[in-house]
Amino acid sequence: MLRSLDDLEDISKIDAGNMLGAINRFPDFLVDAAHFSPLDVRSSLSPHNIVLMGMGGSASAADVLLDWLQDRITVPVSVVRDCALPRFVGPKTLFMAVSYSGETVETLAAFDEARKRRCITAAVGSGGRLQTICSRVKVPFLKVSSGLVPRAALSQMVGAGAVMLQSFGVVGDVRAGLLEAGRELIRIRGQLRAEVPLSRNRAKHVALRLEGRLPVIYCLQRMSSVARRAKNQFAENSKLVAKYDLLPEAGHNEVEAWQGRNPHMLPVLVHDSKESREESTVFRAFKAVLRKVGEVRPLEVRTGASSALGRLLGPVLFLDYVSVYLAFLRGVDPTPTFGIGEYRRLNSEMRR
Ligand code: PA5
Numbered sequence: 001m002l003r004s005l006d007d008l009e010d011i012s013k014i015d016a017g018n019m020l021g022a023i024n025r026f027p028d029f030l031v032d033a034a035h036f037s038p039l040d041v042r043s044s045l046s047p048h049n050i051v052l053m054g055m056g057g058s059a060s061a062a063d064v065l066l067d068w069l070q071d072r073i074t075v076p077v078s079v080v081r082d083c084a085l086p087r088f089v090g091p092k093t094l095f096m097a098v099s100y101s102g103e104t105v106e107t108l109a110a111f112d113e114a115r116k117r118r119c120i121t122a123a124v125g126s127g128g129r130l131q132t133i134c135s136r137v138k139v140p141f142l143k144v145s146s147g148l149v150p151r152a153a154l155s156q157m158v159g160a161g162a163v164m165l166q167s168f169g170v171v172g173d174v175r176a177g178l179l180e181a182g183r184e185l186i187r188i189r190g191q192l193r194a195e196v197p198l199s200r201n202r203a204k205h206v207a208l209r210l211e212g213r214l215p216v217i218y219c220l221q222r223m224s225s226v227a228r229r230a231k232n233q234f235a236e237n238s239k240l241v242a243k244y245d246l247l248p249e250a251g252h253n254e255v256e257a258w259q260g261r262n263p264h265m266l267p268v269l270v271h272d273s274k275e276s277r278e279e280s281t282v283f284r285a286f287k288a289v290l291r292k293v294g295e296v297r298p299l300e301v302r303t304g305a306s307s308a309l310g311r312l313l314g315p316v317l318f319l320d321y322v323s324v325y326l327a328f329l330r331g332v333d334p335t336p337t338f339g340i341g342e343y344r345r346l347n348s349e350m351r352r
Contacts, residue, residue: 002328005204006197014328017335019237020194022152023320027185029145030313033159034178038167039140045120047094050077050170051085052161053110054098056340057150058125060232061157062098063225064316068309069162072171083109085117094168095119098161100150102128105348115139122168124160126153140167149335151236154229155185155313181309188303188314192321203318206299207325210266217244218286218298219270219315220279226270226315233323237334240326248282255286258294267298270315273306 002010011020050073052062062079070077080086083106089095095114099107102125111130114121121139123130126146134141142164144156162174190196192203215234219227227244234242245254258267267290269283290296305314327334 001331004198005194005201005207005325005328008194011194011328014331014333015324015335016333017149019152019324019327019334022148023317023324024189024193026152026155026317026320027182027189029153030155030159030178030185031182033144033156033163034175034182036142036159036163036175038163039142041122041140041167045092047075047120047168047170048092049075049088050094050096050165051080051089051114051119052077052096052098053080053085053107053114055081055104055106056232057152057154057236058098058100058104058107058157060151060225060229061154061161062096063228064154064158064309064312065161065165067223067225067312068158068177069165069171069174073165075170080110082106083113085110085113089114089117089119091118091120093117093119094170095121096161096164097121097123097125097130098157099123099125099128099130100144100148100153100157102126102130102132104344105351108133120168122164124157124164140164142167149337151233154316155182158309158313177307177309180307181305181313184305184307184310185313185317188305188317192318203321204325206268206301206322207329209299210268210322210326211329212264213266214264215240215242215268216265217242217268217270217319218247218250219244220272220275220282221246221249223270223272223312223315226312226319229316230268230270230319230323233320234326236337236340237320237323238326238330239332240330247279247286251282251286251289255289255293258290258296260293261295267296268301269298270301270319272311273302273304273314274311
């Protein structure tokens with residue numbers, strides 16, 4: 001059992017798959033992604049809408065792309081997590097498959113369907129059948145480095161997805177934004193890595209407060225990628241059920257559920273460093289009600305990143321660290337994902 005979150009020797013015994021190492025490299029992967037070269041896609045068609053399709057960790061990368069770039073893209077963009085594609089998807093859709101392994105059956109099926117509907121297609125990932133199909137049918141494919149678990153490849157997948165969108169001309173040059181965010185994340189990593197003692201490490205504090213509780217994450221609707229990623233990281237790394245909801249909507253329904261004492265749950269409010277006055281008011285009002293009706297003092301996450309992408313990936317990195325520290329407190333190796341492996345195996349077998 002772990003004696004303290006500052007005991008690096010004990011941590012390395014629990015962290016047999018070295019998830020901490022993968023999270024430490026998250027900012028570096030983003031800096032590397034800033035050096036991807038846009039592809040020469042030779043598409044004369046300008047898409048009328050964009051679908052980013054993927055599952056799990058890869059879909060989280062698509063969510064971040066959407067939150068980051070949707071203000072800069074003039075056509076509707078959606079993230080789809082299903083092989084059944086919406087009715088509007090057709091020849092004027094840019095369909096980008098996002099799959100780290102390139103072996104996810106839902107993503108391969110959706111990609112196949114997108115080709116049948118004559119979409120403009122593209123893909124990003126580290127290889128697998130998706131890459132093989134793309135090279136056979138000459139679909140642009142942007143390759144990231146292999147050998148990670150998909151959730152640890154988020155920053156690379158965001159970088160590759162953004163550069164692919166740039167290649168199709170739907171967004172301008174993204175690489176300065178990747179680099180700037182990468183540098184901000186390097187600074188944030190310096191405050192949160194395991195070598196930084198509990199007395200100065202906010203991610204360790206948050207993990208300790210969450211021990212034995214169900215994390216309930218709240219953030220602004222425009223940062224939903226961050227909240228969903230955190231919920232998934234608590235599941236996959238800490239092996240804990242967590243949930244999330246979005247503001248201001250949660251103030252109109254879920255806040256009611258905090259009435260009375262709920263000692264088994266703890267709210268985590270994830271802030272943006274550039275909240276508008278209206279948004280800060282929403283947070284203040286929500287927090288005040290939690291305190292009043294739920295007698296609970298929420299945890300708050302702020303990272304101080306200031307670039308558009310850093311303001312999303314800063315909190316993602318912070319909560320990634322929290323999820324592994326919580327795993328260590330529970331004596332759990334964050335890397336293996338037996339349940340996901342079984343689901344993937346059975347889902348493939350049962351389709352045959
Ligand atoms: O984190 C994980 O391992 C999963 O959520 C995977 O990302 C998910 O199964 C989809 O796989 P891939 O990202 O390789 O398409």
